[in-house]
Amino acid sequence: MITKFKQQYPSGVLVIFLLQMFTMIGFAINQSVLVLYVLKTFHMTEQHAYSLFGAYMSLAFGASVLGGYIASIAGYRLTLLASLLLAAAGLFSLAIPGLLAFYFGLSAFVVATATSLPTIFVLLGRLYMDHDERRDSGFTIAYIGMNVGAFVAIFAAGYIEKYLNYAAAFIIGGLFMLISFVLFYLQKENFKVSDHIRQTTKKPKRKKLLALLMGLIALPSTGFLLTHSTLSNILLIVIGFASGIFILFHAFKSHGIIRAKLLVFWILTVISIIFWALYMLAPSALNIFVDRNVDKHLLGWAIPTITVQSLNPFFIVTVGPLLSILWIKLSQRNLEVSTPAKFAIGTLLMGAGYLVLLPGISLASATGIVAFGWIILSYFLQTCGELLLGPVGYAMVGTLVPVPLLGIMMGIWQLATGVAGALSDYLAELTISPSASQLPIVTDSTFAKAFAEFGLISIAVGVIAALIAPKLTRIMNAD
Template sequence: MSHSENTSPSHAVIPAGSGALFFIQTFSTLGFAVLYSTLVLYATKRLGFSENQANAIMGVFGAFNYGLHMFGGYLGGRYLSNRNLFVLGMVLQVIGCALIALAGVSGLYWGLAMFLTGSGLNVTCLNMMLTQRFAPEDERRESAFLWNYAGMNLGFFVGFTVAGYFQLTENYRALFLFATLGNAAAIILTLSRWNILKDINTPLKQVNSRQFMQRMLVGIAILLVLVPIIRVLLTQAALSSYFVVALGIIIFVIMGIVTARHRQRDEKSRMKAYLLLAAGSLVFWTLYQLAPMGLTLFAENNIDLNVFGLRVAPQWIQDINTIVIVVGGPLMALWFKKLRQRGLRIDIPLQFSGALLCIGIGMLVLPIGIHFAGENGLMAFKWIVISYVFQSIGELMISPIGYAMIGKLAPARYQGVMMGCWMMVTGVGAVLASFISGLMPANTGSTPAVTNPGYSQVFSVLGWGSVATGVMLMLLIPVLRRLIQREPA
């Protein structure tokens, strides 16, 4: 089918391949959801890692996963093709999950390195395969990405739910083998729609067959080199964590210098706004990334997980986030639309401020729950539900507009770099979350009554810190709006 046939609204509701990518997205998310929600518990309960070691590995895992996203688009578009890199990445994820399931500590680092290389690179490839199904002016693209986002959240929901089911019996081998099946299903679906999902307009399409093979070999060599590099970085998680933070600081300073030297005044103002908003968002993403680390260990040890006679697995708590995103996303969009119709200005600075206030409240709810804990020191389950609802509302305010912000604030020649910086913020946030998790009380050999005061203090400091940052951004809203506002031509 030609490109024009593939994108004409009169030929189909959605272009061929878009529907398949919904299911591919769902299955490809399963493995990541399992590892994201279970890695810290598996490392501490089965492999004998300390909580600090497990948190450090999870922090590096999150940092490099986000950091590889930008490189994935480059590698797919110029060397391997997006569909080839996606399948190769999924193959690495299958092998990685199998190693984690079957080889214990010896397989953990190699398994994580393979999985992380695959998941970090192929997320961008899947998005590129979807966006290329549409012509630039095709208005159905936004709807397709909303469906794809729903598919991703469906994958997270299933992954978290199954992870929790196996967590109750600590049957980690079966859980990680389940993850391999989900990843394998994504490969089979991609291969079944192989011709339809081919790249349409990438730099790789412009080369001859000999150059194509040369680039393929280079791309495969890059994958083979990345795996051992990431394995080493994972085994040196503490050192890698400091490296990621240092790199984040260097990149931020460089962006500050580039902004200061930029000559076009209108663009320079928006770049200043971007730097202020990115700095504020670091607080949000640091607190948000506590979910698979310190908050998971807190839930496992200090919350009464027996609800209405049912034992709740820690991974199931993260389903609260998925449900709020899927249900609350459309409702929030509708609510914001009505507020704008009434003349209220709902824009990027206001939403960033609101996100920080919401996640701050989500943290401050926890010390209240701890205060009302039972005689055994266990906090009632309802408090973690309230906390996650506030955190998820905050995510709805900041996450969808984060990427859109780049197109609005970044000059055309800096968009790629500034998108990479935005991803780096999330990666640095994951590392900082691991540091904060390390400040939380050690649960091994202790009781909830003993560790509750330490948890309460950490959550209070985090909550008030986020609220204070949100208030500061709120006070800066008039300044940010002036910086963002485009001067009349």
């Protein structure tokens, strides 16, 4: 089977698959336990925990623009090796008791994620020629590896925390980062660039020193922003707002179809920010709701709170292939679903994922405990929305943006996820009960009000997106 795989795909694709799987184990463990860890270990307030999580997610994704730039100067192979070691050090540091070790570890992990995330995809792209028909399938394999790793990590993390402790979860994540380092070090020759690319991308020593300096500054800067998480979230939102103005400036400076396509890009970026801001509530506010207000028994088996989050990658791995088959069948019948339509349907599904929790809360037990089936249904709907909206983003940028602006607009598209992470903090805070009580019978009403607002906002955006989708599609398909 492995021999057949090597014949069908370039040497190195299997390495990327394993790298995505192993590195995602570390990232998913950190993401899934972070809010509960700071609440139960450092006794942070919910507001502080949500603010910190928002800053963590926004910096990890938003700073990847800078991380990709550093990698382009220092070299992608060297950068990936360094980032994997830094990620391992960060996770090991998180296992050490105390706030100083915690903030150092989280800062190191954010910087490592921001550099490794774009670097792995660049290295994967180098394995293919520009018009290689296998390129899309190679990226799909990497996406599958990432979600297999996420499912294994999140599913196991709950039991590791339950039977061992949080420190053990962080250490296991760090060990997988070291495994990733060894794997890539042994296979790095598969990712050598051609002589032509080496000559055209060779950087002078002063630029490499600049990359090193930027990397050294990134660590304390990230630490400062994490310890001032509210400031960090405000900063990311302001940068996001400025980026939106930047897109509109270039749109109205342009003419004809270029202007129209840039406006479509702006609209789809705004929709994606709303979608991902609601999506990122799963490891924070939704996680707290599951922990305190949900009966987590399935077929007589008690499921740890953290493990519940593994429903997302589980549905991605199981439902994703079915959706891929559906798209192929529809395309063969000339019924292909356009990118704007996928954005609209995905956003509607996200809204439905929150609204479906309302009957669950209304049917709660006398003590306010909600049946687990409603959470499963919510995750299923949200994940189906992700499968519609998530995979098409980067391809959409190349379709809508003129070549001279492609680099900066790709960076803004990545930054949009960071902005969503910052916004998720403010959304999560809407679920905090004004009462000091954590009893489900008291907090159910607060969660219900917030979930209703999240669902209705998402549904409203989805309906508007559906109404304008035909026009946006015509613009996208125009020459």
